[in-house]
Amino acid sequence: MKIILKNFKLLSVFLLVIGFTSCSDDDDNVTTPATTTVIDVALENNLTSLAAALQATDLVTTLQGEGPFTVFAPTNDAFTQLLNDTGLDLDNLSTAEEALVKNILLNHVIIGATVTSTDLVNAGSGYTNTAATGPNEANLSLYYTTSNGVMLNGSSTVTNADNTATNGIVHIVDEVIGLPTIATFATTNPALSNLVAALQLADSGTPTVPYIATVSDATAGPFTVFAPSNDAFADLLLELDPSGNTALGDLAPATVDAVLTYHIVSGNVQSSGLPNGTVTTLGGNITADNTAFTLTDPNARVSNIVTSLVDIQSINGVVHVIDKVLLPMQ
Template identity: 40%
Template structure:
């Protein structure tokens, strides 16, 4: 499939070139002059330039087979990256095709379109960045991204421009030494030098688990790709398994563009010790941040099997404290756990993982609105047992562990009291809760926010313990 996708990208490019060359010949004025190896054709469009160039006959044949000639006859302007005959021959050989006729037409069309960009982009105007091709072979029918690398010459998704700035009446042609295949997520990572540390981590010790997974053309992924500086700054403070850390950058089953993101939780491919998928908190209040720290530097890099967002930091495995700090809905809870209760180091306790004795934790986290509903927040002596009544130590209790149609009495909280949870909930609640003081009307709004050292369920009211015992 990967080979077919690459071939499709090539065919599409050829067709675009041909169509553009056949479009209005006097669209953009006379050609300033032929480049080396190109014909001296006054007022030629892109298609005519390709037809008259001996080294682009395979491109013309591909455009013709894909029936894209009429398409590229449009007014444009277009920028076309035109593979040579040798490039096409290599492409066919690498993908197991004897001749151009063996390539499925629909694949060839998309490959060719992947060589065509809207607008007239002379080499002097190209910078190191991502641009969109005309191919809609990206995940969910999106336009594929092309990485332009101008650090040494000009490369487009790894294809080197050998002859630049062949101007035509409806755009410009840059001749390249490779067919630009339809890129998977791994292809994008390999082509961008700023992601070389990520590629190294993914393939360390000959491990191909990630590259095999993220090269799967049938998959659908959102990948948060740390740039090299982010890797350099990551000290792995918790000595976490690096493969699990890398998995924490992959959201499987969905290709989420920046426009699809909102303040919410998603599951990553990383796991806790019970093989539960870890959550990641997405915040879009000011740009896009993941787990409150790693920000998106480049968004919406589209591949055939997903979308990549380059991020500025490695996203470490989250603790329950990570989510409390990252989610602005818990700012009052964080204040209660820190500023209002200085005599107890709640943060250190709830950040612990692996051998701390009390983890994993099941935390029932009240929102800011839940705290606002209190007549008053207790003083430190009264607030400490209230906060402890929201935490169960030594258990990672997920919603699936509760009685599905009935009531579950929890293990004792850190304060000492238990409380009850009833499924299903009422009045829009996922579940109903009766706290240690026998207060009802408490609802669980969000469940199973999974950290590496425990799980969080979100409450709409603060739990009160039994103060008579």
């Protein structure tokens, strides 16, 4: 890593000398505006570990390009923690390790937009896509919230925002943003808390699959999950008991397990690939309408796919939020 850092610093000095030389050309009185790329901004903020990782994965040239780029740049301490946790050595990466580190770094980059902290705060919370890829080369999603500072995927917080560059913007974050799993997005979005509770309840019995472990496993799948919203679960409980006296925890784990299987499909099916007709879930067949954007369970109950919450892409599958819980044949 020392060799990488030394070479990167020499490269920076060389680029700086070239800049001064071009500005002092006696044959041309036109002053060329200084170019400060997102790489330069990272170096100005002493993010040497990020710089070393970018060089080790051949991403320096990419981020010196036209952009625009939004970069969430981890601190040196954040990178040290990552290397300690994973045992990776930037000076001695295997081909597979280099690909992994490169994808992790790209998970900190939004290409084609300069997203300021004000943009994020005004949006409140939501999803965007990073340059990292998952199954079928689909770009991974990034979930942001702003109720207590800008937080990414529920763990990484922006500590120094809006460092501008000529080809984008850099926000410094206190933790490396790992490649998200389905569990990442289920547990970080409060609108899916009932789904998480249902997965845990099913796991307490004898589940068809160990749900929490499976959706948390980056090497599992990929799967497509039709994720009922909290309101969808609330409506189901009233459907089952109009008196309103039944809570999710009152249901038998086996019952919840049978229900959940109708929301999981093998393979990574984004909304653009949703068929018009039969979809085979782990529990049985449901019917999709890719024009009306609906799913129909075996009881002819129709659920709308929430168009603003589709294609939430993780490393082990994709999530589409729906507004009604699908049920097995009654």
